[in-house]
Amino acid sequence: MMNIAIDIGGTKIACALIDNDQIVNSIKVDSIIHTNIDDLAAYVYTVIEKWVPQASSINIACTGQVSAEFVNFLSVRRKLPLKAQLESLTNLPVTIINDASAAAWAEYTVNEQVKNKNFIYITVSTGVGAGIVFNDQIITCADGFCAHLGHTTVHIQSNHNYSCHCGRKNCVESIASGTAIAKHASKALGKTLNAKDVFTNYAEHPEVAEIIDNAASAVAELIFNMKATFGNETVVIGGSVGLSALFFNKVAEKIQQAPAIYQVTLLQPVSGADADLIGVHHYAKNQLI
Ligand code: ADP
Numbered sequence: 032m033m034n035i036a037i038d039i040g041g042t043k044i045a046c047a048l049i050d051n052d053q054i055v056n057s058i059k060v061d062s063i064i065h066t067n068i069d070d071l072a073a074y075v076y077t078v079i080e081k082w083v084p085q086a087s088s089i090n091i092a093c094t095g096q097v098s099a100e101f102v103n104f105l106s107v108r109r110k111l112p113l114k115a116q117l118e119s120l121t122n123l124p125v126t127i128i129n130d131a132s133a134a135a136w137a138e139y140t141v142n143e144q145v146k147n148k149n150f151i152y153i154t155v156s157t158g159v160g161a162g163i164v165f166n167d168q169i170i171t172c173a174d175g176f177c178a179h180l181g182h183t184t185v186h187i188q189s190n191h192n193y194s195c196h197c198g199r200k201n202c203v204e205s206i207a208s209g210t211a212i213a214k215h216a217s218k219a220l221g222k223t224l225n226a227k228d229v230f231t232n233y234a235e236h237p238e239v240a241e242i243i244d245n246a247a248s249a250v251a252e253l254i255f256n257m258k259a260t261f262g263n264e265t266v267v268i269g270g271s272v273g274l275s276a277l278f279f280n281k282v283a284e285k286i287q288q289a290p291a292i293y294q295v296t297l298l299q300p301v302s303g304a305d306a307d308l309i310g311v312h313h314y315a316k317n318q319l320i
């Protein structure tokens with residue numbers, strides 16, 4: 032029997048058919064969580080429908096505050112009973128966990144460099160999320176807000192407005208997320224850009240270079256705060272912004288410049304862009320053993 036894994040992000044939704052721990056088929060579609068969230072379950076179902084007869088379970092890695100009953104999408108201020116909705120559409124058991132926690136679990140399972148270690152996975156994507164593995168477990172909590180490291184604050188000297196959609200100021204997400212980088216760069220250059228455009232075409236522009244540098248500083252500061260909290264020696268950075276060489280290298284540079292006590296080994300995920308899908312698959316499998 033096969034399993035279906037689904038990764039629901041702010042920008043994209045990736046669906047995969049998994050046979051014997053290997054992705055054998057996958058489909059990527061645009062996310063609709065910022066445009067038509069009420070139709071999310073039905074929309075996902077149309078993508079995976081043809082695989083459902085071959086599958087024994089559905090495992091979802093989802094952005095936001097994920098609890099047993101609801102997913103609470105902070106940036107759109109909506110709660111959805113996504114697990115129940117997909118169970119009723121497919122008649123299959125559904126496991127749902129936070130996307131960054133899923134990615135952290137993927138690395139814990141398949142990356143020799145973090146196996147049996149305390150480490151933090153940070154995803155720099157549409158938002159900034161995280162998964163924390165401590166004493167061989169993913170840190171979870173009842174309302175799913177734990178490990179939302181994108182909503183911890185850092186001090187970055189700048190004239191940009193770092194107001195966060197969560198209601199606070201100077202959250203890492205308001206400085207370093209793809210959404211934030213796009214917003215600040217669009218304002219500086221007077222045209223509408225997404226983060227991919229910003230990195231591909233404008234990274235050398237002095238004002239944009241400063242925006243990217245501030246973003247990398249915010250993630251580095253976050254890493255130092257986590258080192259002081261968990262004593263973890265390793266951090267894995269994923270997400271489409273985090274995976275870009277320019278961003279990753281800048282964060283690595285800032286870590287090298289920090290005092291010795293704050294040094295961590297910075298890694299890219301070995302499960303790459305499929306980390307969320309692989310992670311939720313292994314997590315669900317582990318729950319059943
Ligand atoms: P999601 O948040 O849906 O999981 P991603 O991890 O792909 O999706 O993150 C989406 C963000 O990454 C968007 O802001 C997008 O503009 C940005 N992005 C996509 N590709 C790149 C790239 N090559 N370099 C920098 N940013 C990118």
Ligand code: ZN
Pocket residue numbers: 181182183195196197198199202204205
């Ligand atoms: Zn915030």
